[in-house]
Amino acid sequence: MIQGRRPAVIAAALLPATPGAAAIVAPPPAAPFDYQLGGAYPPGPGVRVVFRDRAEAPAPRRYGVCYLNAFQTQPHERAWWMRRHPRLILRAAGRPVGDPGWPGELLLDVSTPDRRRELAGVWRAWMRGCARRGYRAVDPDNLDSWTRSRGLLTPADAVAAARLLVREARRAGLAAGQKNAAEIARPLRAMGFDFAVAEECEAHRECGAYTRVYGRRVFEVEYPSGAGDTAFTRACAARGGRIAVLLRDRGLVPPRAVGHVERRCG
Numbered sequence: 332m333i334q335g336r337r338p339a340v341i342a343a344a345l346l347p348a349t350p351g352a353a354a355i356v357a358p359p360p361a362a363p364f365d366y367q368l369g370g371a372y373p374p375g376p377g378v379r380v381v382f383r384d385r386a387e388a389p390a391p392r393r394y395g396v397c398y399l400n401a402f403q404t405q406p407h408e409r410a411w412w413m414r415r416h417p418r419l420i421l422r423a424a425g426r427p428v429g430d431p432g433w434p435g436e437l438l439l440d441v442s443t444p445d446r447r448r449e450l451a452g453v454w455r456a457w458m459r460g461c462a463r464r465g466y467r468a469v470d471p472d473n474l475d476s477w478t479r480s481r482g483l484l485t486p487a488d489a490v491a492a493a494r495l496l497v498r499e500a501r502r503a504g505l506a507a508g509q510k511n512a513a514e515i516a517r518p519l520r521a522m523g524f525d526f527a528v529a530e531e532c533e534a535h536r537e538c539g540a541y542t543r544v545y546g547r548r549v550f551e552v553e554y555p556s557g558a559g560d561t562a563f564t565r566a567c568a569a570r571g572g573r574i575a576v577l578l579r580d581r582g583l584v585p586p587r588a589v590g591h592v593e594r595r596c597g
Contacts, residue, residue, distance in 0.1 A: 396466065420438075428479075490522075554578070555592055577593070
């Protein structure tokens, strides 16, 4: 995200993160899932895995995955980052670098070991909170922020930061998911990531980069394309019997909200 993990690493991944903690368990492969980042709601029948924001409680009686915006700021938390961790804001010529696709989100600076360690401290608090609430795994977003960094960050920076992220997840007793960043799937899997969340991998023709290293533990999310949802249709035909594929609206809004879309293969 060198394929395969050393036996010692595998053994460590199966140990409880803290005394008395439950063993880390990855989400069930190919399990029907819902991606509820725009607001929590009761999952539909048959849904076994539910992704929710860290501010929300996990869905009862489902495998819960806790969403973290790990490599960028949430718009409503921008002031907190500026006040508490100003040096973690990536800057170009002294000005914060924002994500052009998501107004209000600023990129976090993972270019040096000391900054990565400082950021890991933030992740630690978040992940412990996820674990206390009953989540089983984390979904750290924007691992691929180097692609929007104007050349200020590199894939190597992302991999180095991801190593700390996996360590903190393990310490909290949580499985760790790779979010996007198909280019670095192999090193991330080798360092201990347990599953992948692949947004629009069919649209980008990169799903194989995830399935080759994570097998059936890939959760594919496609979004409406305006052309008959052809990417979702192709994804179901190609992989619908092997991994979980979900079509959601880009806003990820709840069912009664305008624009809600939620479809699965079959």
